[in-house]
Amino acid sequence: MLRLLLLCLTSWLFAAPALAADPCPLLRTQVASADTATRIAAYACKEHQNWFRPFIDADGRSGGLTVYEAENGPLADGAEAWRKVATYWIESGLLGSVYGRSGASECAYAPTARYVSPACRTFVIDTPWSGAFVSWVMRRAGLPGFRASASHIDYVREAYRNPARSPYLVQAPQSAKPAPGDLLCSVRNASRLFGFGDLATLLSVADSGGLAMHCDIVVGAGPGGLAYLVGGNVQNAVTLRMLKLDANGYFASLPSRTLADLACSPDMPANCDSNRQDWAVMLKLRPAVDLARLAPPPPVTAQGAQPQAPQRCVEVGGGMQVCSSPASTPAEPAQTSP
Numbered sequence: 001m002l003r004l005l006l007l008c009l010t011s012w013l014f015a016a017p018a019l020a021a022d023p024c025p026l027l028r029t030q031v032a033s034a035d036t037a038t039r040i041a042a043y044a045c046k047e048h049q050n051w052f053r054p055f056i057d058a059d060g061r062s063g064g065l066t067v068y069e070a071e072n073g074p075l076a077d078g079a080e081a082w083r084k085v086a087t088y089w090i091e092s093g094l095l096g097s098v099y100g101r102s103g104a105s106e107c108a109y110a111p112t113a114r115y116v117s118p119a120c121r122t123f124v125i126d127t128p129w130s131g132a133f134v135s136w137v138m139r140r141a142g143l144p145g146f147r148a149s150a151s152h153i154d155y156v157r158e159a160y161r162n163p164a165r166s167p168y169l170v171q172a173p174q175s176a177k178p179a180p181g182d183l184l185c186s187v188r189n190a191s192r193l194f195g196f197g198d199l200a201t202l203l204s205v206a207d208s209g210g211l212a213m214h215c216d217i218v219v220g221a222g223p224g225g226l227a228y229l230v231g232g233n234v235q236n237a238v239t240l241r242m243l244k245l246d247a248n249g250y251f252a253s254l255p256s257r258t259l260a261d262l263a264c265s266p267d268m269p270a271n272c273d274s275n276r277q278d279w280a281v282m283l284k285l286r287p288a289v290d291l292a293r294l295a296p297p298p299p300v301t302a303q304g305a306q307p308q309a310p311q312r313c314v315e316v317g318g319g320m321q322v323c324s325s326p327a328s329t330p331a332e333p334a335q336t337s338p
Contacts, residue, residue: 031140041218045230051239054237055239058244060276080116102119102122103117103124131154138297144296145294153211169286173279182282185280187199193257222249223249225245227245
């Protein structure tokens with residue numbers, strides 16, 4: 001009888017699916033992988049580990065926050081948090097594009113400066129950096145064809161309008177299977193919900209202007225378990241997000257906010273789910289054979305982009321701004337902090 005029980009227990013253990021686990025501790029060492037998707041996930045994971053692994057679990061509860069964006073405290077790799085954020089701006093090539101913002105120019109010296117820069121730290125606090133983080137990861141990973149931008153809408157628009165030139169394909173989040181290297185993006189507009197349909201309509205307009213968005217990088221996904229995503233400037237850090245998947249690998253009841261949602265408060269703790277967002281689009285990484293045909297990315301340097309004329313922003317309603325520079329004609333959105 002005992003032998004039979006042991007045999008049944010052994011069979012159950014081997015048949016049971018492995019428990020889902022954070023893939024980042026293993027992935028962070030694979031930044032030199034020959035696979036582009038793995039490199040993207042590895043660089044995102046490496047930074048998440050450097051920020052001491054803050055997270056938002058599948059029920060929308062947050063934990064593990066240790067160091068915040070503008071603090072002088074060291075990250076796991078020894079870099080002060082504010083210098084690390086400045087590095088994302090510099091090495092993504094985007095710092096020059098925001099030189100019109102107070103303190104941005106001082107951040108150019110952040111990696112080597114001996115002293116703390118109050119002006120740069122102010123810039124880090126006041127300027128959303130989630131787009132700079134995504135762009136830094138993509139440049140570090142050597143993703144061909146990626147258009148670096150501080151505004152997520154730019155690479156979403158590029159994938160929608162010019163799929164042959166973009167490393168990503170546009171899909172509705174509810175009909176896409178997340179995989180490492182993908183981007184899951186939400187719209188940040190308090191007075192309106194977009195979803196995939198309204199976002200696609202907006203992107204179809206010739207002069208669609210700007211739209212505040214946020215994108216997380218998928219670093220792992222297990223059907224019947226969880227998808228793991230890493231985003232910058234999420235709760236003022238580089239944070240891991242967990243979302244539930246169904247048995248086929250699709251998002252299981254992707255948490256979505258509504259305009260009727262009540263504010264998060266001690267009286268309404270059920271409304272404090274940080275995963276409830278206006279999830280509007282999944283950017284699916286194209287196959288390696290397609291990526292090989294795209295333009296190679298510029299090299300990573302410590303110089304950043306050249307200074308540009310200050311941007312001028314005008315409120316256009318609905319939580320949107322249109323920004324332009326005297327030296328450029330395209331209008332670009334000013335992004336709000338996640």
